Amino acid sequence: MDLHLVQAFVDIVEAGNLAEAGRRRGVTRSQISRQLGQLEEQAGAMLLRRTTRRLEMTDAGQSLYEHGLRILQEVAAAQAEIDSLGKTLRGHVRVSVPTGLGDAFIAPLLLQFAEKHPGISLRVFFANRVTDLIAAEIDVALKVTSEPPLDTVARDVCPIHWQLCASPAYLAGIAPIREPADLAACRFLCPPYTSRRFLLTLGRDTCDGPEREDVDITPYLQSEHFPFLMNAVRQGHGISLLPLYMTWEDVRRGTLVPVLPDWKPKGLGNRLYIFTTANPHLSMATRALISFLRETVAELDVFKER
Incomplete structure (x- = not known):
């Protein structure tokens, strides 16, 4: 045949x-x-x-x-x-990365990979809602989640930490935030949730053991595009819930200030995964990209808890 x-x-x-x-x-x-x-x-x-x-x-x-x-x-x-065997990998890989994370940190790594493997061509998509890899014609997808889909192969990359922060100007204009319940009176910026109101969960370790607080919040501004939320919080629109990898540089420079730093908020996913379909015959090019990303992404300073 x-x-x-x-x-x-x-x-x-x-x-x-x-x-x-x-x-x-x-x-x-x-x-x-x-x-x-x-x-x-x-x-x-x-x-x-x-x-x-x-x-x-x-x-x-x-x-x-x-x-x-x-x-x-x-x-x-x-x-x-x-x-x-000739030391030159060849092939074509279609990869999807989340916006924000992809723009700021994954894109430079993909360019490094492309330079290292000129025989491999990449088609890169920046998207947050890729769920069906086959329908989307995606070979490799990076995604932040707490529950990997059962119909995919999920390779753990690193933990994702979340942070509450705001601009010094916004905090100067409101009552001090001393405990989680105070957040309910603030303008809140965050990724989209399924309902208009949601419970923000925060936790911390104390001498008496772990402590947890739930705060009922109505978001003031929501977007799945983290660079938009970052600009909003920098301009003083409210307190943000964002991944640490988005906020750490601003906090280091002092343009943003951590809010309730002793408390750790629960975000929309606690780990970064690399997903592929349940295919036992991944190409050498695909396997090379997966290996490269698992080695390089986890080593970035932005994914290390502070």
Whole structure:
């Protein structure tokens, strides 16, 4: 069976129609249709049912797609292995990184990786809401969460610490914040929560053991784009709940001041993970990127608790 035709069939299934598959492969619709016909002739079975609206796989098509996909992945992995013997990794990796974290800290690392491995091409997406890696056509995704999805392979990178802080000007204009309950009267800036009000959870260690406080808060300003929230808190719009990696430099310079520093707030995720699909045949290029990010990200000062 011609592997070139098998690849065409896999592309048709993933594209959903002949026209789109042809566009992805750089051929006409008639050419991709002819390739499908040749493969069906070689297989001795109908692989796709053509309806007016879509293509549906037959049982034979489903079987060929699953086995063909694994075969093609093995061939790609073998080629990458051969390339690696010559000390040059080759391939293409599609990677998704969160905004804020990606802009400030991951992007420079990806450029280092690209310079180190010129044979690997990267396609980088900056997004916070990638959940289905297959549908989004993503090979590697970095995400902050406390509960990794069960349908992915999650590789732990490092802990994520959160911080409450505000500008000196904002704090000078309000009553002193001495205990968690005082936060309820403040303008609060934070990432989006599912409801308009939410319970902010804070904890600390005392001589008598761990202590916890919950504060019912109505956010004044919410955004999943952390650079926007950082500008807002710098300009004195309120007290922010942000990851330590976003605030540490401003706190060091004194442009932001920690609020209730003895208390540790609970944020929207306590660890950074690298996600991939449950695929045992990751390419050498993908594995190289994962290894590089796990080694370099965790060593950044911004991820170390202070």
